[in-house]
Amino acid sequence: MSMELADIHCHLNFYNFNGDRDEVIQRAKVSGVVFVIDSGFDYPSNERSLRISEKYDGYVYSTLGFSPNRIGKSDYRYAIDQILEFSDRIVGVGEVGIDLKKSKAGYEKQKEVFLEFVKLAEEIDKPLVIHARKAEERVFNLIKNRDVTAVFHCYTGSESLLRQIQDAGFYISLSTLVCFADNVEKLARHVSIDNLLLETDSPFLSPVKGRNEPSNVKYAYQKISQIMDINNDEVSNKLIKNAGEVFDIHL
Ligand SMILES: [Zn+2]
Numbered sequence: 533m534s535m536e537l538a539d540i541h542c543h544l545n546f547y548n549f550n551g552d553r554d555e556v557i558q559r560a561k562v563s564g565v566v567f568v569i570d571s572g573f574d575y576p577s578n579e580r581s582l583r584i585s586e587k588y589d590g591y592v593y594s595t596l597g598f599s600p601n602r603i604g605k606s607d608y609r610y611a612i613d614q615i616l617e618f619s620d621r622i623v624g625v626g627e628v629g630i631d632l633k634k635s636k637a638g639y640e641k642q643k644e645v646f647l648e649f650v651k652l653a654e655e656i657d658k659p660l661v662i663h664a665r666k667a668e669e670r671v672f673n674l675i676k677n678r679d680v681t682a683v684f685h686c687y688t689g690s691e692s693l694l695r696q697i698q699d700a701g702f703y704i705s706l707s708t709l710v711c712f713a714d715n716v717e718k719l720a721r722h723v724s725i726d727n728l729l730l731e732t733d734s735p736f737l738s739p740v741k742g743r744n745e746p747s748n749v750k751y752a753y754q755k756i757s758q759i760m761d762i763n764n765d766e767v768s769n770k771l772i773k774n775a776g777e778v779f780d781i782h783l
Pocket residue numbers: 541542543571627733
């Protein structure tokens with residue numbers, strides 16, 4: 533049996549997949565990817581994500597969110613209503629979070645919006661998919677005592693915070709950056725496999741030339757297997773189990 537993989541965070545909803553989304557999904561299947569989680573980041577991308585997960589039912593799953601980088605450009609309250617309306621069709625709330633690197637909004641505003649989504653995730657009992665940049669610790673402190681599961685998507689924070697995130701029972705998702713970025717490779721040496729997930733964040737962060745896509749998650753799996761010195765099958769079984777538990781996906 534070939535190795536089974538999951539890409540727990542990507543944006544097939546981006547327009548640059550419009551021309552060949554079927555082929556991209558076919559290549560993911562051929563690579564052993566058994567499911568893909570597509571994340572929206574504002575009302576229209578959430579809408580597109582829902583359409584994609586409907587079309588590829590049982591293979592692509594949606595999380596709906598509102599990126600901190602969309603504050604001021606789009607109204608987050610539409611995304612809240614949308615999440616409530618489609619709560620039985622989604623596997624998580626996100627991406628949501630705080631970005632002190634890119635967002636034009638200040639910390640207080642971002643925190644206020646983020647906490648609305650934390651409350652919502654608690655209400656509908658779905659995991660949070662967190663986008664945190666230069667704000668990992670602040671985000672962690674805002675959620676550590678809340679009644680919610682959280683995935684730190686594309687984690688690039690410190691090693692000491694990584695330990696606290698794991699101790700709190702939250703998850704670290706490393707992206708295909710682990711294949712070529714020294715700081716992420718270093719984090720991978722300290723992460724516990726019990727709290728680990730892998731993602732591509734497609735179309736970003738490609739480990740190969742050009743646009744990233746879910747089939748490339750295989751490179752991250754191979755790299756983790758090499759770094760942790762655990763055989764491919766064991767890594768794949770463990771990570772599929774983690775992803776299934778977090779997002780309540782049972783194949
Ligand atoms: Zn993303």
